[in-house]
Amino acid sequence: MGDLRIRPMTPADVADAERVSDEGFYELDMRTRRGSWPEPQRRTDPHREAWMARTRHLVGTDPRGCWVAEDGTGVVGIATSFRRESLWGLATYAVLPGRQGQGIGKPLLAAALAHGSGCVRGMLSASADPRAVRIYHQAGFELHPQLFLTGAVDRTTIPAVAKVREGSASDIDLMDSLDRGLRGAGHGPDHELMLSTWRLLVSDTSTGSGYAYLDEGGRLALLAASNRRTATRLLWTVLADGPAETSIGHVTGANQWVLDVGLAARLRLDQEGYLGLRGMKPPAPYVHHGALL
The missing domain is CATH 3.40.630.90 (Aminopeptidase)
Structure with a gap:
């Protein structure tokens, strides 16, 4: 943990960021899946390309809103966010499975939140991950259940x-x-x-x-x-x-x-x-x- 670094994401990081996101959300889907739900799937190639295109877009529009956490093993966490007029939004936030609960997520989210300084409104769409939900609540977000x-x-x-x-x-x-x-x-x-x-x-x-x-x-x-x-x-x-x-x-x-x-x-x-x-x-x-x- 001593060599952990939080730094701005660059276009060269997007492929690693996609890997962290895919692994993180797949593990979460497996952990939180209900019996009646379909078996979780990894991203398809078209979905992967769409994810990377969106992330490259956000790195371009909001370079100070997109961050990676890395250590000697490489990229272990990501957060992408944006400002649109008076609104700050969190697009993606993920930490590799096995690295969660090690103090990576909070400083990563804090860096993204700083991009929203001065914004009067904030939005994010949260998974059911109890650790992430707790962090969002502590950051002052009201949580409204999502139906589908x-x-x-x-x-x-x-x-x-x-x-x-x-x-x-x-x-x-x-x-x-x-x-x-x-x-x-x-x-x-x-x-x-x-x-x-x-x-x-x-x-x-x-x-x-x-x-x-x-x-x-x-x-x-x-x-x-x-x-x-x-x-x-x-x-x-x-x-x-x-x-x-x-x-x-x-x-x-x-x-x-x-x-x-x-x-x-x-x-x-x-x-x-x-x-x-x-x-x-x-x-x-x-x-x-x-x-x-």
């Missing part, structure tokens, strides 16, 4: 939906405006990354506006809207256009409209992890992304 829905969509339940179109970079101002009203800050430069890899749906009418990103597998990645009716319209469109087996993650209790849709579509409801917040209430109607929030 999974299963095969009953397509006979999907209503006819109109007033939803394909989105593009021309919608960034609209999306940032919605995000400022919901979470106090736009996603700003993150839209360039999301638009390069995900599909964007937009609904913009006289009665409300909203958007939804669909990830590489056609599942919901992020959704924001000015009212529940618009959010519901977008979510039904995501389910209609998505795969037969789907999931909707990161649902807080403030977003009961997601349960209205998901349960009507015959998806199963469960709970895992927490949305950690400082200086703000759970955004609604809003479904956050696990890393870009």
Whole structure:
């Protein structure tokens, strides 16, 4: 432990950071898996590439928000974070299995938190790891349980939906405006990354506006809207256009409209992890992304 060093992450560290993250979260999934849940899987190559692309993006936009912990064995812990206007967000935080509980995590998170100095709001999506949850609570984050829905969509339940179109970079101002009203800050430069890899749906009418990103597998990645009716319209469109087996993650209790849709579509409801917040209430109607929030 005497040679432990906390230093800024560089692009050259991203592959090692991915390894630490993959090993850390796989071990956590194995340790916390419930009997009815699928067997945890390691990241696929496409998922690994997407993770590294996002991390390279954050190292580029927020070099003082991305950190590694290393010792004589190499990189043993990572934290990536970002500032978007008045909001600080934690994207990833992991310590290698076997190295947890050795005083690595706290200074690593402290370095990332320092990047948010002066931000009036904070967000993070926490796993169910009791050690990490304790650290977040001690750092002043209120913890809100996250629900998720999974299963095969009953397509006979999907209503006819109109007033939803394909989105593009021309919608960034609209999306940032919605995000400022919901979470106090736009996603700003993150839209360039999301638009390069995900599909964007937009609904913009006289009665409300909203958007939804669909990830590489056609599942919901992020959704924001000015009212529940618009959010519901977008979510039904995501389910209609998505795969037969789907999931909707990161649902807080403030977003009961997601349960209205998901349960009507015959998806199963469960709970895992927490949305950690400082200086703000759970955004609604809003479904956050696990890393870009």
